[in-house]
Amino acid sequence: MSGFGGRGVDEKGFLRWLLGELGVEEDDVAYVDGLVVKVDGAAASTSRLPFQTWADFGWRNVAAAYSDVRVKFAEARLLLASVTAPDLGTAAEVVQGVREASQFFSLAYVGGDLNEGRDVVVDVVLVGWARARVGRAPRPGDVLVTIPQFGYTSLAYRFWQMGGAVVERGVEALKRPKPLWPLPPAECVTAAMDSSDGLGDVLWSMARGVDIVVKELPAPREVLEFAAERGLDVGEIVFNGGEEFLPVFAVRRDCPVESPYVSFAEVVPGEGRVWWRGEELKWRGWAYFRGWG
Amino acid sequence: MSGFGGRGVDEKGFLRWLLGELGVEEDDVAYVDGLVVKVDGAAASTSRLPFQTWADFGWRNVAAAYSDVRVKFAEARLLLASVTAPDLGTAAEVVQGVREASQFFSLAYVGGDLNEGRDVVVDVVLVGWARARVGRAPRPGDVLVTIPQFGYTSLAYRFWQMGGAVVERGVEALKRPKPLWPLPPAECVTAAMDSSDGLGDVLWSMARGVDIVVKELPAPREVLEFAAERGLDVGEIVFNGGEEFLPVFAVRRDCPVESPYVSFAEVVPGEGRVWWRGEELKWRGWAYFRGWG
Numbered sequence: 303m304s305g306f307g308g309r310g311v312d313e314k315g316f317l318r319w320l321l322g323e324l325g326v327e328e329d330d331v332a333y334v335d336g337l338v339v340k341v342d343g344a345a346a347s348t349s350r351l352p353f354q355t356w357a358d359f360g361w362r363n364v365a366a367a368y369s370d371v372r373v374k375f376a377e378a379r380l381l382l383a384s385v386t387a388p389d390l391g392t393a394a395e396v397v398q399g400v401r402e403a404s405q406f407f408s409l410a411y412v413g414g415d416l417n418e419g420r421d422v423v424v425d426v427v428l429v430g431w432a433r434a435r436v437g438r439a440p441r442p443g444d445v446l447v448t449i450p451q452f453g454y455t456s457l458a459y460r461f462w463q464m465g466g467a468v469v470e471r472g473v474e475a476l477k478r479p480k481p482l483w484p485l486p487p488a489e490c491v492t493a494a495m496d497s498s499d500g501l502g503d504v505l506w507s508m509a510r511g512v513d514i515v516v517k518e519l520p521a522p523r524e525v526l527e528f529a530a531e532r533g534l535d536v537g538e539i540v541f542n543g544g545e546e547f548l549p550v551f552a553v554r555r556d557c558p559v560e561s562p563y564v565s566f567a568e569v570v571p572g573e574g575r576v577w578w579r580g581e582e583l584k585w586r587g588w589a590y591f592r593g594w595g
Numbered sequence: 596m597s598g599f600g601g602r603g604v605d606e607k608g609f610l611r612w613l614l615g616e617l618g619v620e621e622d623d624v625a626y627v628d629g630l631v632v633k634v635d636g637a638a639a640s641t642s643r644l645p646f647q648t649w650a651d652f653g654w655r656n657v658a659a660a661y662s663d664v665r666v667k668f669a670e671a672r673l674l675l676a677s678v679t680a681p682d683l684g685t686a687a688e689v690v691q692g693v694r695e696a697s698q699f700f701s702l703a704y705v706g707g708d709l710n711e712g713r714d715v716v717v718d719v720v721l722v723g724w725a726r727a728r729v730g731r732a733p734r735p736g737d738v739l740v741t742i743p744q745f746g747y748t749s750l751a752y753r754f755w756q757m758g759g760a761v762v763e764r765g766v767e768a769l770k771r772p773k774p775l776w777p778l779p780p781a782e783c784v785t786a787a788m789d790s791s792d793g794l795g796d797v798l799w800s801m802a803r804g805v806d807i808v809v810k811e812l813p814a815p816r817e818v819l820e821f822a823a824e825r826g827l828d829v830g831e832i833v834f835n836g837g838e839e840f841l842p843v844f845a846v847r848r849d850c851p852v853e854s855p856y857v858s859f860a861e862v863v864p865g866e867g868r869v870w871w872r873g874e875e876l877k878w879r880g881w882a883y884f885r886g887w888g
Contacts, residue, residue: 419638591682
C-alpha cells in the first residue's frame, strides 16, 4: 500500500489518507443522492468504560453515530447494528441498549448482524435524509458556537468512583449520551462537528487553512470550580475530554447566537493552528493507535 | 430480556427472536422506501481461514454482503466498511481487500470507520436499490434451482494444505469469492437465499410451512469423484460446506431453467422438513454460538 505508513500515523491520519485514495471528501458522514449514510463503531476492549453496562455500551454507540448525523443537519431514520461478542448473553445485553436508544432517538431498527468473536464490537449504521450539506471547514470571520457543557466527561473518567453531583452528571452522560440538542439556523452554519474525541480534536480538525482563537472555555461554572478546588489543569479537563457528543458550529458573525448556544472562539486567517491564552493549544484529543495527544 | 434465552439458542434463533421483537420481517436485507440496506460482518478469530490473507478477509466480507443483496434482485451501489483491528498495518491490509472488492463489484466505497480492538472485525454496509422484494418462503409446487458448484469449499476446508486442482478451486473461491452470477427472470422467483452457512442451512431456512425434497446433489462431477475416492460422506461435503455464496432460488414450476442453473429440489406441502434419499436431511449448516449442525 504505497503512500501509507511510517511513524506517527494514527487513526485519523489513516482515514484521511484512505478517503483521499478513494476520492471521497473527508467528512463525518457519506452523502449520496440526498441520502446520508454513517457507520460508526467501537470495540469494548478499548472503548468500554468501567461503569458502562453492556446495554450502556450499545446505547453509547447509537448515540455516537446519531450525534455525527444530527450535527450535519441530517435526519437519521433507519438503524442497523452489527454486534460481535464472545457469547449470546453479552450480545443480547448490547442489543437491548441499542433497542432502547433506537426508541429514544426515533430510529427504525430494521436489521443487523450477529457474529461470534473475541472482542465485543458494535458497528452502528444510520441511514437518513440530508437537508443541507455541511462540511468541516469554517471561514475567517466566523465564530464558533457550542453548548457550554464541556468538562463533565473528563471529570467522570477520573473520578467516577468518587461520586458527587458534578461527577455523576458526567457518568450519566457517558452511560446514556443524549445528543438531542436543538440546531442553529441552517443558513448561518458554515461548518459543523460533534465532539467525540474531545474539544481539542474538534478545534484542530476544523482549523484547516484558518486559525482558531479560543476566547473562553465552554464549560459550566461547577466544572471549573471542581477543577480549581482540586488543582486540576482546567484546559486538560475542557479540551481533552471526549464522548461529550456536543456540537460545535461555525456560524457567520452576523447571525444571532441563542440559548443553549454560546460563542466561544473566533476563526481568523491562518495556517491551521488553534490558540488559547496566547499559545498554541497543546491538547489534541484522542486518536486510536496513538492515544491522547 | 424476557422471552430470550435457554438451551439450544444460537445465532439464528437469536436473530429470529430479535427481528420478531422489532416487528421486522425476517429477511436477509432491510427494505425501506425502495432502498435496500445490508450490514454483514465477521470476526477473524472465528471466521478467518488459515489460508486467507488480511486482504482476502476484507474482500470476503464485501463479497458475502454483496451476495446477500444480489440474490434479492437488488442493486448494491454504495459501500461503507467499519474495520476493527489491533494495529494499523493489519487494518490497512483489510482495507486494501475491501477496496479491491469494491472495484470488482462496481461499488462506490464512500466511507467507513476504523477502531482499535483485540479482534479483527470487518462490518460491511451496502446500500442499494431494490427492484422487487423477494422473501425466503417458497410455495408448494415450486422447484429449487441453483448453480451446481457446491462442494468445493468443503473440500478446501479439509484439504487446503494438500493442493491439487479441485481443492485449489475451493481455496480460490474462499479467498476471493465472486458472486456475480446471472439472475433468473424475476417474475419466476418466489423465494431466494444465498449459501453462506451451507446448503443445508439454506434448505432448512427455506422449509417453513413446506417440505423440501432434494432430488439430486448440485455438485460437479469432479467433487463427487474426489469425495468417493477418499471415502468421504458426499452429503456432508455438499450440504455442510459454507461460504459458497451460490444462489438458491425457488421458481414456479412452469418457468424455464436455463444454464448455469439446474433444478435440484422440489417444494411440497409439509411442516418444515427437508428430505434427501427418503430421510430427513441431517446437515443443517453453520451457526455461530452453536457450530456445525
